[in-house]
Amino acid sequence: MTKKKTNSDSTSKKPKTELAVGVLGSGSFATAIVKMLVENCKTVHWCVRNEFVKGAIELRGHNPTYLTAVNFNLKNLKLTTDINEMVSACDIVVLATPSIYLSDSMDKLNCEYGDKIFVSAIKGIIPKVNNVVAHYLKDEFKIGFRNQAVIAGPCHAEEVAMERLSYLTVATVEEENSKKLLDIFSSDFIKVSASKDILGNEYSAILKNIFAIGAGIASGLGYGDNFTAVFVSNAIREMETFLEAIYEAPRDVNESAYLGDLLVTAYSLFSRNRNLGNLIGKGYTVKSAIQSMNMVAEGYYAADSIYQTAREKGLKLPIIDTIYGILYEGKNAEKQYRKLTAKLN
Amino acid sequence: MTKKKTNSDSTSKKPKTELAVGVLGSGSFATAIVKMLVENCKTVHWCVRNEFVKGAIELRGHNPTYLTAVNFNLKNLKLTTDINEMVSACDIVVLATPSIYLSDSMDKLNCEYGDKIFVSAIKGIIPKVNNVVAHYLKDEFKIGFRNQAVIAGPCHAEEVAMERLSYLTVATVEEENSKKLLDIFSSDFIKVSASKDILGNEYSAILKNIFAIGAGIASGLGYGDNFTAVFVSNAIREMETFLEAIYEAPRDVNESAYLGDLLVTAYSLFSRNRNLGNLIGKGYTVKSAIQSMNMVAEGYYAADSIYQTAREKGLKLPIIDTIYGILYEGKNAEKQYRKLTAKLN
Structure with a gap:
């Protein structure tokens, strides 16, 4: 209350x-x-x-x-x-x-x-x-x-x-x-x-919104708690890879500003990014999912830019790639997630 | 369904x-x-x-x-x-x-x-x-x-x-x-x-049950999603400290077997360890909380042994210490968590 x-x-x-x-x-x-x-x-x-x-x-x-x-x-x-x-x-x-x-x-x-x-x-x-x-x-x-x-x-x-x-x-x-x-x-x-770690904190806050969209898509598609845990544990490793490529610094991604922020956004029902993903997973088009929310889901805009940066740097980030494909290339969420499941561990 | x-x-x-x-x-x-x-x-x-x-x-x-x-x-x-x-x-x-x-x-x-x-x-x-x-x-x-x-x-x-x-x-x-x-x-x-990593996997599976009791206590006491995220991000760092002390091996605690297992147990409503903690946080005595469940909450038994091992090895694990105090020394959960909040970051 x-x-x-x-x-x-x-x-x-x-x-x-x-x-x-x-x-x-x-x-x-x-x-x-x-x-x-x-x-x-x-x-x-x-x-x-x-x-x-x-x-x-x-x-x-x-x-x-x-x-x-x-x-x-x-x-x-x-x-x-x-x-x-x-x-x-x-x-x-x-x-x-x-x-x-x-x-x-x-x-x-x-x-x-x-x-x-x-x-x-x-x-x-x-x-x-x-x-x-x-x-x-x-x-x-x-x-x-x-x-x-x-x-x-x-x-x-x-x-x-x-x-x-x-x-x-x-x-x-x-x-x-x-x-x-x-x-x-x-x-x-x-x-x-x-x-x-100014840049690391800023980028991690941006990345976590994209991953939260991804956790929401998984939930909307009917994946359960076991899968979400695997998804988030892969997401934090993708975050670490990205941050190291952008700005090398002595950092522990398991600190609250990185992992904690990812967790609260990926797991909380308050998260608008997660909610956006959930709608997409349930079958809404990306456009209609965005329109149905009256708040800005930052992760949507960030996914494009982060995906391009990751490509330029030659990083292998299967979750980011998958979400980009769904949000910007009109790819089918269910099929893309089936492919993604084989790349996680 | x-x-x-x-x-x-x-x-x-x-x-x-x-x-x-x-x-x-x-x-x-x-x-x-x-x-x-x-x-x-x-x-x-x-x-x-x-x-x-x-x-x-x-x-x-x-x-x-x-x-x-x-x-x-x-x-x-x-x-x-x-x-x-x-x-x-x-x-x-x-x-x-x-x-x-x-x-x-x-x-x-x-x-x-x-x-x-x-x-x-x-x-x-x-x-x-x-x-x-x-x-x-x-x-x-x-x-x-x-x-x-x-x-x-x-x-x-x-x-x-x-x-x-x-x-x-x-x-x-x-x-x-x-x-x-x-x-x-x-x-x-x-x-x-x-x-x-046989021993690392075995110990992490044991530790995560104790941390799940802790996440449940937090929830029962009325702490929210923001705090839980901080709690879990501290828990995975305590897990890493413990595993390194027990058995040094090349391991990434953010892999699914470690972090993923912690997440599913700390966040899922299926988790009996989390439920045990939740009852304690809501004010049940430890004994009555255990009696009210018809499944074994492994974390309760593990907390004693893990606490003793951590002490012998001189490890500083504030979450483990706090949970041990509540489960085995009759300490008040609300007071102990108030003290714990100052030790997390």
Whole structure:
């Protein structure tokens, strides 16, 4: 059951940080992040999609569309629809839009932002540049990796809304930034670990969405728990192969940010990527499955880009190949999975 | 839904092997194994617990208590309650009793068995010797590792009964035995991989039961999917630490026999170990939780032995320690889990 609870404590207790923090986005994960931040920040600057959303939050104290049970104390929020107003006011900016919409907002950025920390909570490929957020920010906005961070980890927004204990990983190369970010995100219901693997965390968060579509397809086709376990154990090995090829670093893919995030997405009924796959497995066309969902399934867009990268690098990733074939080449899910079963072990 | 289906093909088609194969045990996994074997063997020699079970199977064509929907063609079965009759008739003997009952049967063994292959499908510690099956067979019966094998993998009996595609791993040091075992287990619904890691496979199958109790406790206490994902990602790392300390071998714990088996047990509602934990998390005493189940939860017995071994080896395994404390020292699950959450990452 969902707890109805206002973050009323936040006005009385001393905020843990004096830093000004902002969030871009008004979907479910953006809303969950604002909920995490009001635990620690006096004011959270929240840049939402449009005036309707802004007005609705200011009127009702909750997001009108996502995580509607999360009630905010409006004294803790500074709402805007202007990215420049939000970024100018902040030391740390958390980007939390769906990946396909990020450039719509970022294209409007024209204020000074050289000394800000940009934290990506986006788990997808930016279509405009066909690349991950870290490279998009670096190449298009000259935001160096030292001013960037990635938050990852098994963290369904719906459970954050309910204040169910969740773990985040903050990846950043600067020790000093790492401490700041641990401070602003840690709370009674959020535990935060530090990592230096920005690209690995970003790619793993993207890959897991594709694998979750695959787990959903298996479920929709009628495969059972035994098969799903084999599928996921092959998926984490494909993830490791991909990450090593993209960016070699000392990493253990069994840490929560990698395996944990894959598990929560592949096994949870909250996962929109898994649900998309499930519909496809049940026989929906890819197009109608996408249309029937009112949330963006990041894995769909990512599958194309990741497949191309894997091909360029000559990687052998049977699960990624199979999902790409089903999503983009109109191949029959049932037949493709029958072939895939022979390649797993 | 459970398919009602008799293995009627088995009488008409040519069996894949001429080897004589036997199974010891009449629980759900033993029954699932007999179902796998009748696909490939002309006759399966099945040594069951007592005359009642033998008579019931001979009368009705199915096990009266477990996987009752699996109907056998009696022409494929040679039932007995005498372990010596079964072992004498066979080249390969699959041991599939609960671990606590194995020695009751094995103590009666007095026929020649030096040239037989003994395959353990048991996932637990033998109380009499406080050791795994591989060592019990070697020390007590002089059955060397070359005449042994272990079958592991994410393979819930209930799904085998439904002929849902499942993957097994056969661990054996002898190449020749490996081929024989692949032949007798592989079928349309069972895919088999080979491994040489007998002890690693046996211990991982034991450890995963303990972790599944832990996942169940978390669920019973009200922790959500985000936490479970973190829990399992820590569990597989504890498993790796333990296996490396017990027996160093080139192994990837993300293969299906290790991670896959952990996943199916920790996530599946079929898992009796997870269910035991769930009851404890909901507030049942350990004793009443055990009594309320009519199947043996192997993880309960294993937790004691594994905890002691880990202590002797000086291993730091916070999940194992926590579960041991709850199961054997009467510690409060809620408090212990609150402490545990600070140790996971």
